[in-house]
Amino acid sequence: MPKPQLLETFPNPYADRDYEIFMETTEFTSLCPLGGIESDAAELLLLEGGAPDFATIRITYRPAAKCIEAKSLKLYFWSFRNDGIFYERAVNRILDDLVAVCAPKQMTVVGDFNVRGGLKSVISVRWPQG
Amino acid sequence: MPKPQLLETFPNPYADRDYEIFMETTEFTSLCPLGGIESDAAELLLLEGGAPDFATIRITYRPAAKCIEAKSLKLYFWSFRNDGIFYERAVNRILDDLVAVCAPKQMTVVGDFNVRGGLKSVISVRWPQG
Amino acid sequence: MPKPQLLETFPNPYADRDYEIFMETTEFTSLCPLGGIESDAAELLLLEGGAPDFATIRITYRPAAKCIEAKSLKLYFWSFRNDGIFYERAVNRILDDLVAVCAPKQMTVVGDFNVRGGLKSVISVRWPQG
Amino acid sequence: MPKPQLLETFPNPYADRDYEIFMETTEFTSLCPLGGIESDAAELLLLEGGAPDFATIRITYRPAAKCIEAKSLKLYFWSFRNDGIFYERAVNRILDDLVAVCAPKQMTVVGDFNVRGGLKSVISVRWPQG
Amino acid sequence: MPKPQLLETFPNPYADRDYEIFMETTEFTSLCPLGGIESDAAELLLLEGGAPDFATIRITYRPAAKCIEAKSLKLYFWSFRNDGIFYERAVNRILDDLVAVCAPKQMTVVGDFNVRGGLKSVISVRWPQG
Amino acid sequence: MPKPQLLETFPNPYADRDYEIFMETTEFTSLCPLGGIESDAAELLLLEGGAPDFATIRITYRPAAKCIEAKSLKLYFWSFRNDGIFYERAVNRILDDLVAVCAPKQMTVVGDFNVRGGLKSVISVRWPQG
Amino acid sequence: MPKPQLLETFPNPYADRDYEIFMETTEFTSLCPLGGIESDAAELLLLEGGAPDFATIRITYRPAAKCIEAKSLKLYFWSFRNDGIFYERAVNRILDDLVAVCAPKQMTVVGDFNVRGGLKSVISVRWPQG
């Protein structure tokens, strides 16, 4: 399960200025929630979900009172490592967790997933709407 | 014949949020509807249409109640493999089939076809108009 | 002389939809209208114009009732091969010829010419104005 | 089934010189021989093999008396389109068929296959043995 | 623990020819064997090792009687996912496991690890020596 | 400590024209303000802050009466070399110092920091507020 | 001294159409107006200004009655070769000279100068204002 309790913030040192922070990891990995591993292998691998997924996650936000602490964000991403989660859920969940913890003026999260079955998928979400 | 009956959807897990999904395959192939193969070869090849075409297909949509299931999209693309179809028809057809199955808020489909006779062609369609 | 009579069209199969077609060749060649070849060589080369020019031509249009047939466009481009024509004339001429034959809703033509004398030139024209 | 009877040759116009010819297609496609398509979809798709494979094929050879005719090579590649064949077999088979038809001094064939399940595969074969 | 029992082989279909097979994944991940996660986070993350490592693994071999089955190789790579293992051990271990299962004429394994602390590391091993 | 007293300006030679100046260094380096170096090493290294950070800094401004002198900007960047400073502070500080010294019509500063812990960070600030 | 008297124009062959011309040289060179060469070397080099500067110059304009003749533009650029001139002056001067000679509807000039002292500079000017 993603663990938002790992996320930490620090006070925005220039809270009176409207500016933008972009953070990107090319090392996001989770598991496909559908079992895609045949039974013997599944037993050997001890993976509760299915096949590993890999993505680049890009976060852009305009901080209000709080900034996201980078190291805690890294740990939060690690908490997806052994969870089965669909692409759409993962990206929307990250947005919700980050908005909850730092209450930004605006935030977008993009999940750019590696090719699977010849198909690349990119999910882009934004807060607030419109 | 393209087979939209292969397409499947799943309920949008974040249907109350307006967000964007991009899906891309670099492995789309169909046949040119014009016979471009001389008779003996045509007989040997048993291709009903003409020469193979190759394209990258890019789909961008904002889901409403339903999302397109990725594996079914892959199978749908495969159903063009042995059909003769013009570029303009193929791309418009994909848009129509996908809109019919998932009723998105908005969708664009781009077909970026490999060079033929020294000419590259890219067809871009959008739904709804305007 | 460019030969617009080589251009052919076919009925737009989705004429009720507003969409975009992009066609590009990296193999456009014409001749410089200024004699840049010294006399003996000119005689041997039998080139009526001057030095060869090379360009990438990019066409983007929104079809109305008619689409441009790709093979005929290729032949039309070939008809510039042994003509002396300035960059500005060539690009504007292509726009005029294509608009005349397919009466699009909108069209742009870009001619991106190879470096000559250390200078690269790109000419971009659009129809209709504004 | 690959159809080597589609391959044609022409006499090497410079047979007294030892030189090298390289030919490459980025548009090779065949089918996986393992059924990877669930039954309903398989019925709809009418594919005798399994999922499509895509590859770049690179041929390098030093011609002796005969050169491979390019258009016939293209048709020969098309004859793999609807066959189920493993990577290793496809590349070795191409080498055998081409050597049989043109009897070169030397030939290498490389099949560079698209990523499947996160794995890229490249098979390189050579004739005669080194 | 890496699980070589997941590896499968198939008979080399062209065992009388000396040729080369290259396989690459950009999605290898394991854990650093050193605890790099502070205690509370470690408890939450339930990672037995330390911080995740990511690498591209490249395998090149000349098959003798047996070829490595691609899907089983993918599963074998997955078995490193939750193990703590140093770079040098991981790459040498992969070589040992693959050689044991397919007894190739020759094999090299390259592990190209993502930057850590501003340092990129690439380990290259070969069998047999010399 | 960053030393804005190193910054120099020269009169804008075309002060009656509204134009844009972009300046970029790929060689910005400062120190992380958090101690990330274990004690013995820290003593040997004599670094007052922690681990070195590296960034590309991009400045875009529309000059009013004064332009920033390039060489003095380089020296100003050097004054961050041995200071511990957070990313957000560094970029906002640079904006404040440059605005103070040259009073531009508009300025943006972007700090594009190297990957740390698998995370890339880019901070973008602008003056005056939009 | 830059020599605008080298610039020539020709009548816009499609003066009734609003279109765009882009011209670029990657071979612009001038001298830094500050003496950066120590005395003995300066005497040997006979350079009146200081160290050479190099830039890519990009011109985009919408012609009115006149187009800039490419060869004359090349000669005009050469006239900066042995002059000491600051970046800001050079780019603004080019805009003024070109506007004076061809009276375009609109023009932008961008000077993209090579790195000096680890700093890259790009100056962008436009006519008319706003």
Place this chain on the structure above:
Amino acid sequence: MPKPQLLETFPNPYADRDYEIFMETTEFTSLCPLGGIESDAAELLLLEGGAPDFATIRITYRPAAKCIEAKSLKLYFWSFRNDGIFYERAVNRILDDLVAVCAPKQMTVVGDFNVRGGLKSVISVRWPQG
């Protein structure tokens, strides 16, 4: 017909040193010797051969007493413009013509032809053999 009489040489200014000269054009064009143009278009186009071919030609040689004059090489390449010639003939012919005119110690000619029918071709020839 290619016109080697256009080629000129100049005395090698460092004939006592063994060195290498590389010359490359990305603007080589000739015609396919096979009629690939339907009759009406052929009449309009007045092309004696068939469809245009485009190539990059790369020449590497070690000069003996004579060097090839660059401008004359350019004219020589132009003499292929309206000739129908096969790839293999063109590249071997260029080698023969250049060797005849400058008698180098060694020369290679590579013709790297644009994709036709999805196939790229590169021909490499060398003098002397071995």
Place this chain on the structure above:
Amino acid sequence: MPKPQLLETFPNPYADRDYEIFMETTEFTSLCPLGGIESDAAELLLLEGGAPDFATIRITYRPAAKCIEAKSLKLYFWSFRNDGIFYERAVNRILDDLVAVCAPKQMTVVGDFNVRGGLKSVISVRWPQG
């Protein structure tokens, strides 16, 4: 002063195999030993040497009994940060220090320094000779 006492090793886990380790940092920085900073600025900057230098350092070695510990290598590189040292000395010094600490079978060190005054420098050293 570079501080080799920061370097640590660990026992080669596969000491009976001859293999290769490559390590690269793009974040090496030192100071130019020549004073290149005018006096007032020098006083403000408190840099004992001159202008900062930046380089990518690439190390390739075949370990014998000991491998270089990555984190300690990073700290060793940091010890150059505030030292004035010439390119040639830095690269040779790194080789000497690393060979002394890990006694490899073979090692090369490459220092690829950023452009200064329009000149890029790369120094490559190897141990043992020959």
Place this chain on the structure above:
Amino acid sequence: MPKPQLLETFPNPYADRDYEIFMETTEFTSLCPLGGIESDAAELLLLEGGAPDFATIRITYRPAAKCIEAKSLKLYFWSFRNDGIFYERAVNRILDDLVAVCAPKQMTVVGDFNVRGGLKSVISVRWPQG
């Protein structure tokens, strides 16, 4: 005239080790020795030679007792700025001048000249002969 008297050396700090130094400038410029400028322009431009040439110069050498001082090399390159010199002469001359001043164990000089008339030229020379 190129001025080798500008070149300076410093004692090789590791003269007992056989190693390699690479230096590259992308900012070499000289003049074509052939008058390529029509008379009026030539008078205005005051260029004694013809049109400017631009090149990247790459020097690789194994130093013996002396290394080439980088700043003096830069000044030496500047001394070609207003001289008319053929490509072959320039590159051979640079080799001769550099060998004369630093007496290396081995040196290569490569001059990679910008496209002129659609032709790129690269001259590679080496000392001593192979």
